[in-house]
Amino acid sequence: MIIDKQFEKETFKKSVRDNVRFLFRKTLEEATPQQIFQAVSYSVKDVIIDNWLLTQKTYEEQDPKTVYYMSMEFLMGRALGNNLLNLTAYKEVKEALDELGINLNAIEDEEPDPALGNGGLGRLAACFLDSLATLGYSAYGCGIRYRYGMFKQKIEDGYQIEEPDNWLKDGYPFELRRPEYAKEVHFGGYVRVEYDQEKGENKFIHEGYQAVKAIPYDMPIVGYNNKIVNTLRIWDAEPIVDFGLDSFDKGDYRKAVEQENLARNIVEVLYPNDNHYAGKELRLKQQYFFISASIQAAIVKYKKTHDDIMKLHEKVTFQMNDTHPTMAVAELMRILMDVEGLGWDQAWAITTKTVAYTNHTIMAEALEKWPIELFSRLLPRIYQIIEEINRRFIIEIQNRYPGNYEKIKKMAIIYDGQVKMAHLAIVAGYSVNGVARLHTEILKNQELKDFYEMMPEKFNNKTNGITQRRFLLHGNPLLADWVTSHIGADWITDLSQIRKLAIYADDEKAQQEFMNIKYQNKVRLAKYILKHNGIEVDPRSIFDVQVKRLHEYKRQLLNILHVMYLYNQIKQHPEMDFFPRTFIFGAKAAAGYRRAKLTIKLINAVADVVNHDTSINGKLKVVFIENYRVSNAEMIFAAADVSEQISTASKEASGTGNMKFMLNGAVTLGTMDGANVEIVEEVGEENAFIFGLSSDQVINYENHGGYDPHVIYNTDGEIRQVMMELINGKYSNDTELFRDLYNSLLNTQSSDRADTYFILADFRSYAEAHKRVEEAYRDERRWAKMAMLNTACSGKFTSDRTIQEYVDDIWHLDKVKIDAE
Numbered sequence: 001m002i003i004d005k006q007f008e009k010e011t012f013k014k015s016v017r018d019n020v021r022f023l024f025r026k027t028l029e030e031a032t033p034q035q036i037f038q039a040v041s042y043s044v045k046d047v048i049i050d051n052w053l054l055t056q057k058t059y060e061e062q063d064p065k066t067v068y069y070m071s072m073e074f075l076m077g078r079a080l081g082n083n084l085l086n087l088t089a090y091k092e093v094k095e096a097l098d099e100l101g102i103n104l105n106a107i108e109d110e111e112p113d114p115a116l117g118n119g120g121l122g123r124l125a126a127c128f129l130d131s132l133a134t135l136g137y138s139a140y141g142c143g144i145r146y147r148y149g150m151f152k153q154k155i156e157d158g159y160q161i162e163e164p165d166n167w168l169k170d171g172y173p174f175e176l177r178r179p180e181y182a183k184e185v186h187f188g189g190y191v192r193v194e195y196d197q198e199k200g201e202n203k204f205i206h207e208g209y210q211a212v213k214a215i216p217y218d219m220p221i222v223g224y225n226n227k228i229v230n231t232l233r234i235w236d237a238e239p240i241v242d243f244g245l246d247s248f249d250k251g252d253y254r255k256a257v258e259q260e261n262l263a264r265n266i267v268e269v270l271y272p273n274d275n276h277y278a279g280k281e282l283r284l285k286q287q288y289f290f291i292s293a294s295i296q297a298a299i300v301k302y303k304k305t306h307d308d309i310m311k312l313h314e315k316v317t318f319q320m321n322d323t324h325p326t327m328a329v330a331e332l333m334r335i336l337m338d339v340e341g342l343g344w345d346q347a348w349a350i351t352t353k354t355v356a357y358t359n360h361t362i363m364a365e366a367l368e369k370w371p372i373e374l375f376s377r378l379l380p381r382i383y384q385i386i387e388e389i390n391r392r393f394i395i396e397i398q399n400r401y402p403g404n405y406e407k408i409k410k411m412a413i414i415y416d417g418q419v420k421m422a423h424l425a426i427v428a429g430y431s432v433n434g435v436a437r438l439h440t441e442i443l444k445n446q447e448l449k450d451f452y453e454m455m456p457e458k459f460n461n462k463t464n465g466i467t468q469r470r471f472l473l474h475g476n477p478l479l480a481d482w483v484t485s486h487i488g489a490d491w492i493t494d495l496s497q498i499r500k501l502a503i504y505a506d507d508e509k510a511q512q513e514f515m516n517i518k519y520q521n522k523v524r525l526a527k528y529i530l531k532h533n534g535i536e537v538d539p540r541s542i543f544d545v546q547v548k549r550l551h552e553y554k555r556q557l558l559n560i561l562h563v564m565y566l567y568n569q570i571k572q573h574p575e576m577d578f579f580p581r582t583f584i585f586g587a588k589a590a591a592g593y594r595r596a597k598l599t600i601k602l603i604n605a606v607a608d609v610v611n612h613d614t615s616i617n618g619k620l621k622v623v624f625i626e627n628y629r630v631s632n633a634e635m636i637f638a639a640a641d642v643s644e645q646i647s648t649a650s651k652e653a654s655g656t657g658n659m660k661f662m663l664n665g666a667v668t669l670g671t672m673d674g675a676n677v678e679i680v681e682e683v684g685e686e687n688a689f690i691f692g693l694s695s696d697q698v699i700n701y702e703n704h705g706g707y708d709p710h711v712i713y714n715t716d717g718e719i720r721q722v723m724m725e726l727i728n729g730k731y732s733n734d735t736e737l738f739r740d741l742y743n744s745l746l747n748t749q750s751s752d753r754a755d756t757y758f759i760l761a762d763f764r765s766y767a768e769a770h771k772r773v774e775e776a777y778r779d780e781r782r783w784a785k786m787a788m789l790n791t792a793c794s795g796k797f798t799s800d801r802t803i804q805e806y807v808d809d810i811w812h813l814d815k816v817k818i819d820a821e
């Protein structure tokens with residue numbers, strides 16, 4: 001095969017040597033690990049570039065429809081190892097480097113972890129790009145080249161400290177600057193209306209604006225073993241006016257400074273909020289910046305080979321990853337009308353066949369609503385267009401529901417001085433999808449009920465998925481090899497094959513092998529924990545893991561309260577037969593989210609007490625893994641026995657970590673929320689531990705004013721004891737330190753309801769589920785079977801399946817094949 005030939009060992013070794021010489025004027029022996037990483041990456045990029053060019057040439061010839069996946073976030077994770085795997089050259093390169101005395105794994109660890117995203121939504125975008133390339137679809141990811149990605153988390157004295165993530169400081173070998181494709185983006189100013197005699201209509205001219213130059217950087221997205229290389233295009237900002245030269249001479253000094261600052265600030269940093277809307281002006285600028293540049297570029301590309309703009313939707317579709325890119329609607333309208341010269345109706349006809357919207361949350365605080373004042377000042381022409389979309393939509397509502405002003409109030413795009421981005425996305429989009437079956441049902445029947453009633457044909461579900469190439473093939477090589485030795489390698493591009501493992505579920509030898517691999521992965525994680533936390537954990541204990549962003553609805557607080565409860569049980573009943581457990585947490589809290597940060601402090605405070613209590617003989621350990629991110633996630637999933645997916649039912653739209661655990665043979669301990677519902681459906685209730693209120697019950701309570709946690713507090717002594725320990729000094733000398741957490745569960749005087757997330761309501765049921773886990777784990781064969789069946793039944797949750805559904809139902813892309821030469 002040609003790909004292997006490209007990695008002819010001696011040629012590759014020479015290329016690495018040459019690169020070290022050219023780039024750093026050093027010999028291999030003198031080079032630092034970081035320099036070797038750079039050199040190796042450039043050698044790999046060389047190979048990728050050939051396929052990249054070949055792919056673009058093939059696309060030009062075959063002219064397939066292209067999806068532009070518009071996202072403020074792409075949480076890519078490291079590229080080197082993943083690229084090598086997808087080029088099917090990992091093992092050869094590892095050998096070649098071995099011969100040079102270089103350890104590939106150590107070199108991989110030199111790569112910064114490009115963290116241009118927060119969590120689930122950003123990582124989903126990255127998995128989708130991998131699947132699009134692997135399935136052979138023409139696709140661009142469009143985003144922002146943040147100078148600083150997701151902050152690095154340090155834990156000091158149990159508290160989270162945020163440090164800037166300067167991921168570009170050594171240069172990033174897998175990006176390509178493309179100044180020849182730069183675009184201008186305009187902010188501020190005003191719109192002058194001019195009557196066009198010839199056409200007999202108004203022209204809208206945007207003047208007095210500040211301009212920023214958007215420069216694209218392209219990153220290759222390598223498909224698995226198919227020579228296809230797609231592109232992630234992220235935009236950097238540069239000032240347009242050469243500060244101090246022409247502008248200064250023209251006396252426009254102030255404007256030159258402003259444009260310079262605007263450009264500098266715009267791409268400076270990723271907003272570290274997850275599932276929470278922050279109405280910051282800079283955020284709005286970021287949104288328009290990358291949308292305008294991306295849409296302009298897409299139109300230019302389309303027009304290069306097509307002359308009828310009215311057929312744009314036949315070759316181009318824009319998928320909006322949540323509402324963050326919704327400006328795409330108005331920007332496309334603007335270009336079609338003000339630049340291409342179409343009338344409103346024509347422009348609207350194209351736009352509404354070209355843009356589609358994915359919803360990722362029902363959490364009220366995550367919904368984007370921008371003040372009119374801010375919006376219209378920053379983007380006067382865009383605002384004008386949205387106003388007109390709104391005006392026409394309200395007429396539609398009136399026609400459909402004459403005299404029903406309640407409908408207008410609930411559905412208008414602009415209302416109460418605010419622009420509601422979700423409403424704009426739904427009204428203009430030709431498709432609206434949720435990310436798991438339950439989530440989509442809640443959208444249709446609750447959150448977006450009015451829209452669903454008016455336009456049911458737009459609504460559809462696309463249950464999320466993850467790429468098995470990163471989260472099994474790369475993250476868990478031992479298990480990947482074992483799977484391949486049993487069922488062949490087809491699972492790498494067709495995860496439905498993995499069900500063939502089910503016949504081994506009762507096979508004692510297979511069970512032992514499977515659990516032995518799990519054990520080795522636990523040893524690997526235990527070493528990492530010893531190195532980073534200084535805590536010794538026993539790989540024979542149950543590894544019970546909750547890793548995800550920290551958010552109240554995800555209920556890390558429920559988990560740690562339960563650990564406090566278990567600790568009490570052990571202390572009060574030392575004779576009790578207790579299977580040793582290691583509770584592992586990993587989570588970043590948004591920098592301004594006080595209660596989330598306090599929860600991290602609590603976890604670390606409990607860890608301090610429990611881990612140092614020699615009287616419990618190491619039966620219980622608590623570990624908080626610092627700086628949870630894609631690179632250490634891969635190792636954590638591989639080592640987990642229990643996957644904690646314990647969100648308040650109805651709140652987690654899908655979850656994707658749940659799928660990564662399942663794939664790696666961890667058993668879900670969770671609520672019937674998001675994609676957990678479908679996981680249980682695939683693996684069977686007997687192979688998961690389900691607890692807690694259902695989403696219907698939660699929603700029902702919410703619609704009737706909540707529930708009263710005091711009843712539980714007053715009647716359940718053990719729960720009350722745990723609660724008291726938040727404020728009696730057991731975990732902190734300062735008895736007031738955790739008062740806010742205590743209050744959040746009981747107090748009704750704060751603005752939200754007491755125990756908004758039903759933690760006390762679900763506590764007993766959660767504790768019982770943990771009992772069942774312990775019981776099941778004691779039976780080694782039963783556990784091995786459960787674990788193996790989780791891997792065997794994870795086929796549905798590949799992002800390859802998800803992407804194929806998007807292609808079939810929404811995008812209608814053409815499949816492209818590049819023949820091996």
Ligand code: 26Q
Pocket residue numbers: 118119120121122124271273274275276277278279283360361366368435464652653654655656674
């Ligand atoms: C919005 C406005 C201003 C600043 C920040 C934001 C913002 C940023 C990120 C709002 C939301 C997010 C991220 C949301 C997210 O990650 N949602 C998750 O998406 C996953 C993929 O569909 C789901 O699996 C998760 O259930 C969902 O929580």
